[in-house]
Amino acid sequence: MIKELIEQNKVFLKDTPEVYFSPGRVNLIGEHIDYHGGNVFPAAIELGIYAFVTKRNDQQFKVKSLQMNDSPIMIQMNDLAYAKKRGWANFISGMMAACLDTIPSHGLNIVFYSNLPSSSGLSSSAALEVLVGVILNQTYALGIPRKQLVQIAQDVENNYIHVKCGIMDQFAVGMGKKDHAIFLNTDTLDYELVPFVLKEYKLMIANTNKSRQLADSKYNERVNECRAALEIIQKDYKDVPYLSALELTDLEAVEHVLKDDLLFRRVRHVVTETKRTNQAVDLLKKGNIKSFGELLNQSHMSLKNDYEVSCHELDVLVDAFLKEGAIGARMTGAGFGGCIVAIVKTSFNVANEQQIQNIYTSKIHLHTDIYQANPSDGTKKINIEELL
């Protein structure tokens, strides 16, 4: 498949390309926590974006996406400011502006091919940002350590694309490891790779296929609400550095100082989700998958009722999976559409998928795409000979 795509694009590429792959990510638990200094537990997945890269004789960058039906886009080194008309390629110009201090001796042709559904909450933008960072780093021997590259990618998303996201997506994409999930402290960026062993269960992802147009503005709204809540709390409790530092036992006092039901529910989600995440990692390490699944269910209820980032489509899909025997199911990512993640028995099969499809289509009039998710390696160069 990949070899065929390279063959089909040989006129554009003009030479045998180097091939890179960048995964999407799924968050297992710890949702809307990475901008509160707490711990999150995502994993890179096998779906992602491939890049076929060849050198040019001039200093320009010519890029093309096999998913977008637009003509190839030229990016000039002396014109890297964000430009609306550049569309998806702003992720590339943003990373170029952040990584390249000097004009490189030669430019690149890059063809992107993605099997990651875009706008599905599986971090296609983080996958693209880190992918471009790794290509630039490797091609021009920039020597940027991977953790720093991940931070640069987040900075591009925050200050160039203007989405106030946390570090989780770029970190999971850049630091993922096959068969492992990443237990990440978003305050210190310390992390632990935890073997992802589900025994008689497996992990599934299902896409609501609901367009997430409002997601970015709603996301920024939650960030702002929580900033406001933290400011009020800090007036009375100066030593609270961020919301995830609060304990369950602090909630009563927090409710008292906030005097606002909406802000209180936002904070309650952060505090309970932080606790659930730490517990979930312990349970997974002990092989207690059933209780791990139960925490996923609790996480969904909290995201739905307290943080209010779920939507009807996500809720219907979660319920359909539970009806078909899932031991845990929840929305994953920013919410307002996108995907759910579920833990099901290994015997879960196409008949179960069909049942879920029937329930979803009858209630929502949309189709859901269901995938098995396996934790994969982070962004890397791949040997063309290894490809099918």
Ligand code: GLA
């Ligand atoms: C989006 C953001 C992440 C994170 C999740 C919610 O994916 O990019 O930083 O906040 O939402 O957990």
